[in-house]
Amino acid sequence: MPLWLKKYQAKFKQTQEPKLTQVTTNKSYLYGNKIQDLKITIIGCGWLGIQVGEYLSKQGHSTYGSYRSESQKEKISKTSINGFKLDLNSKSQISTDILDHTDLLILPLPPIKVEDANYYATVLGNCVQQFPITTNVIFTSSIGVYPSKEGVFTEAYSFEDDENSVVRNAELKLQKHLENRLTILRLGGLIGPSRHPIKSMQGKSISNDGKATVNLIHSEDVYHAINSILIKNDFGKCYNLVFPLELNKNIYYPSMVEKYNLLQIIFGTEKSVNRRVDGQLICENGDFNYVKNPINFNEQLF
16 A cells, blocks of 8 residues: 555544434434424435435435436436426526425535526526525535635635636625525535546546645535534535545546556646645534545446
8 A cells, every 4th residue: 555545544534424413303403493304405406416315315304306307307216305397597486385394405506507607696596585584505616616826725715806706606696695594515526426537537638747635525525514504503604615635636646547447647747726625614613524535435437
């Protein structure tokens, strides 16, 4: 075993279960000052949304997830999620059957029509305004909101006016509408079942030297973080979700190539922009711990 791998496995020893304050009575959870099962609606029930919905269903909550295509409908039908069709756009109207009594709305919807900087924000804004004012919201944003420049980025970063991207505009729109009913999760690069950047990187030549930190997050850590937020009623917050690996790309990705017997990646000589995103605030503020170390990634890729 390479020395660097021993070092990081020792530093970030993977635990079996995250620390969550669970109320075991009837699989219900402490939500504010109440013990109850929740009605949870997921708009955009794709790769991540299905995993989140399945996990929350297993915790005893009633989950509903939207789909656009017949293929996605079929995937949802094989889960415990109650699927409903919704072709989301700036004028979409959501059924009152879905809107009524929704305790939590989760928005894992990726950016749409990125050529229009405000369209994504408009669509999400129209969506959340249809739900009752008692509905809390979790928006899975992206660490892509941070500028591509050297440094360590935390949730306290102060954005310049010219740094408002499509996703940042969506964050601002939702914060304006929802205020303390919204928690934003800025996700690192997603990994999980059948998903990892190495799938598209293998066999390619990359112009930079790869001396930049990987900022990754496993889908399992995402849904455990969401569950932790529910348990603590932790709304009105913004958290980065990035596993604290602090390992460079030119070390990490070749290790994945070796593990999966893939085509080699060739790194170039251009200096990389070393942008590291710190995801420790959510650990400091609650009972959440990261458990899925990217070094130990062993999912089926293909």
